[in-house]
Amino acid sequence: MPAPEERNCSDQEEYFCTEKDAAADGSHLLHATGTVDGATASTSAPGLGGNNMTSSWWWRTRSLNAPSPVQQFGPCGRIMKNSAMVMQIQDPASQRLTWYKPPLTVLVIKKVSDASVLAPFVYLVDWLLQEKNMVVWVESAVLEDAQLNENVRFKAIRDKLVTFKDGRDDLTDRIDFIVCLGGDGTLLYASLLFQQSVPPVMAFHLGSLGFLTPFRFDNFEEQLTSVLEGHAALTLRSRLRCVMHRRGDRKHEAKTLEADPDGDARPAANSILVLNEVVIDRGPSPYLSNIDLFLDGKYITSVQGDGLIVSTPTGSTAYAAAAGASMIHPSVPAIMVTPICPHSLSFRPIVVPAGVELKISVSPESRNTSWVSFDGRNRQELFHGDSLRVTTSIYPVPCICAQDQISDWFASLADGLHWNVRKRQKCLDELSDLTASGSEDTLDEIENMKLYDV
Numbered sequence: 001m002p003a004p005e006e007r008n009c010s011d012q013e014e015y016f017c018t019e020k021d022a023a024a025d026g027s028h029l030l031h032a033t034g035t036v037d038g039a040t041a042s043t044s045a046p047g048l049g050g051n052n053m054t055s056s057w058w059w060r061t062r063s064l065n066a067p068s069p070v071q072q073f074g075p076c077g078r079i080m081k082n083s084a085m086v087m088q089i090q091d092p093a094s095q096r097l098t099w100y101k102p103p104l105t106v107l108v109i110k111k112v113s114d115a116s117v118l119a120p121f122v123y124l125v126d127w128l129l130q131e132k133n134m135v136v137w138v139e140s141a142v143l144e145d146a147q148l149n150e151n152v153r154f155k156a157i158r159d160k161l162v163t164f165k166d167g168r169d170d171l172t173d174r175i176d177f178i179v180c181l182g183g184d185g186t187l188l189y190a191s192l193l194f195q196q197s198v199p200p201v202m203a204f205h206l207g208s209l210g211f212l213t214p215f216r217f218d219n220f221e222e223q224l225t226s227v228l229e230g231h232a233a234l235t236l237r238s239r240l241r242c243v244m245h246r247r248g249d250r251k252h253e254a255k256t257l258e259a260d261p262d263g264d265a266r267p268a269a270n271s272i273l274v275l276n277e278v279v280i281d282r283g284p285s286p287y288l289s290n291i292d293l294f295l296d297g298k299y300i301t302s303v304q305g306d307g308l309i310v311s312t313p314t315g316s317t318a319y320a321a322a323a324g325a326s327m328i329h330p331s332v333p334a335i336m337v338t339p340i341c342p343h344s345l346s347f348r349p350i351v352v353p354a355g356v357e358l359k360i361s362v363s364p365e366s367r368n369t370s371w372v373s374f375d376g377r378n379r380q381e382l383f384h385g386d387s388l389r390v391t392t393s394i395y396p397v398p399c400i401c402a403q404d405q406i407s408d409w410f411a412s413l414a415d416g417l418h419w420n421v422r423k424r425q426k427c428l429d430e431l432s433d434l435t436a437s438g439s440e441d442t443l444d445e446i447e448n449m450k451l452y453d454v
Contacts, residue, residue, distance in 0.1 A: 064092040064331055064405070092331035092405060097200055097232040097398070103176035105162075107137040107199070109190055111182025117206050118147055120217050121181055122154045127221060129160055132228065137162045137175060166193065175199050179224075181217075183207020188375050191239065191275040191397050200234070202227055202400045211317060211416040214402035223402075233401040235408070237314045237330045238354065241393040242278050242374060243271040247385030273393050274375045276315035280360055280382065281307030281340060283371035288343060290366035294359035295352060302363055305342035307370070310335060310358060310390050317417065325349040327419075329409055335392065354392040361387040 072078040106128055110121045128134045140163040148154055164171060171193055180186035180203040187203050203213035204220065215223055226232065282289040291303040311320045313328035316336045321327055325338040326349065333354035339347050352358075362370050362384050370382040382388060401408050413419035 065089060092236070095234045095236060097227070097234050097400060098230050099228075103134070103228060105135045105137060105175050106177045106179060107171070107175045107190075107193075109139070109178065109180045109182070109186045110142065111186055111207055112141070114182065114206075115147060117181050118145070118151065120204070120206060120220075122148070122151055122157075124179065124181065124220060125161070126153060126157055128224075129157055131221075132224075135162060136160070137164060137171075139163065140165050172196060177228075178202070180204065180213065181206050182213070183210055184212045187212045187397070187399070188275055191273065192375065192377065194395075195273050196395050198395060198397045200227075200232075200398045200400055209416050211412045212314070212399070214408045214412065215400075227400055233404050235330055235399045235401055235405050236396040237275060237399055238312050238333065238396050239273045239275050239393045240278060240310065240312055240335070240390050241271060241273055243389045244372070244380070244382075245270075245387045245389065247383065272374050272378060273395060274315075275312065275397055276318045276375050277309050277311035277320060278375075278388070278390060279307060279309050279319065279340075279373050280370050280388065281373075282368060283381070285368035287367040289368075289370055290363040291370060292361050292363045293337070294361075296356050297359070301347075303339055303342065303347075304344065305347075306340040308360065309338040309340060310360070311338065312336070312392075317413075320349070321417075323349070326351070327413070329405075331405055333392070335390070357389055357391040359387055359389050361385075 108121070108125060108128075111117045125136050125138070128136050138161050142148065143158065143161070143163060149158075175194075176199055178190050178199050178201045180190060180201060183205075184207065186207070187201060190201055191198065202215060202224070204215045204217045205213040206217060207213065280289070280291055288304050289307050291308055293300045293303060293308070309315075309320050309323055309325070311318065311325070313330045313332050313334055313336070316325055316328040320336055320338045323338045323340050325336055328334055328336060328351065334351045335354055335356065335358065336349060336351055337358070338349040360382075362382055364384065366384070369384065371379060372382050372388055373379040403411075410419075414421070
């Protein structure tokens with residue numbers, strides 16, 4: 001059978017290739033009978049008269065997942081078959097929002113102490129109430145804003161809002177949809193409010209940096225309508241599950257692990273999920289931090305310096321980036337470990353698999369204790385004998401994309417951090433006079449000519 005011609009593919013298109021060709025160029029290999037974009041793929045290649053394909057034909061599609069590695073190495077070696085190897089990984093590029101029932105309740109989070117957000121907040125809440133007939137939730141502190149209460153339009157809708165108090169009211173299973181107005185802090189606050197499953201989040205850029213807020217407020221009606229109809233791509237931003245274990249709680253810890261080995265299903269009272277990072281530092285002490293780091297129970301190293309940052313891929317562009325770490329796309333399953341001002345020239349940031357558990361404790365030789373903060377909040381002291389366990393949570397934050405995962409992220413790098421911004425190098429044509437002349441005064445003559453032209 002002749003091999004079908006290769007053609008250019010968009011995100012939703014696919015083409016066929018032989019097993020040999022696909023393996024040669026490192027493509028993602030899938031069996032010919034499989035699921036593509038939620039539908040069962042046909043076993044006959046298009047343009048081949050409907051004849052069934054042989055077992056040597058494979059689907060090849062665009063994917064954000066890495067290629068599936070071959071499992072045979074040379075004539076004799078191969079990976080041992082293990083039930084733990086069987087898993088389903090959805091391509092991040094195919095993650096799209098769908099509502100299995102229409103959303104009725106929406107939580108609106110706005111940036112505090114910012115007068116420029118008041119007018120957009122009122123317009124949005126009024127539109128959701130009047131046009132979409134949704135139940136709108138806001139934090140009770142919002143109603144105490146003196147400037148907001150002077151707004152005539154807000155007075156007419158004030159009594160229609162449902163309020164909650166942070167730290168007292170549980171919003172689990174009461175909110176269908178979240179809208180953030182402000183900067184990145186509003187998204188971090190939404191993550192803090194929902195310590196298990198998080199409703200889809202749509203974030204509008206009305207703050208300072210806006211790295212996590214891809215939407216502009218100019219045409220919010222059109223954008224929100226499209227999302228409420230289920231037309232949106234998603235970025236699942238992973239979170240870290242952090243559990244503090246005090247020195248006297250080891251018996252209780254053992255019982256908890258025995259009763260619930262997965263942990264995330266029933267969060268412990270001393271656990272917290274963070275979207276950006278957990279930071280362990282020396283606090284007010286003048287001495288270096290001396291922190292022991294374990295990975296899956298194995299001792300890795302001791303951190304001697306100002307502290308340690310354990311961050312998600314989302315947090316890799318926050319504090320970790322300022323400390324010299326690499327920036328990781330949020331769809332990459334990983335945990336970033338970054339030292340803060342280490343007293344060592346060779347201690348570089350490292351990336352570890354998302355499935356490992358990190359244990360951080362104060363070294364027995366440490367002259368001082370350490371302090372821990374979670375996304376910049378809930379700061380508490382880590383004493384000798386205490387430990388902090390960190391792993392990836394099963395509850396990500398589903399963030400709605402303005403365009404798609406790739407475009408949004410690189411737009412944020414360019415707009416928020418001015419990533420790789422520099423003047424373009426001139427082409428050779430512009431310097432032809434310089435290369436053609438042997439005079440030592442060529443540079444001065446060119447500059448004088450430019451001044452003369454001006």
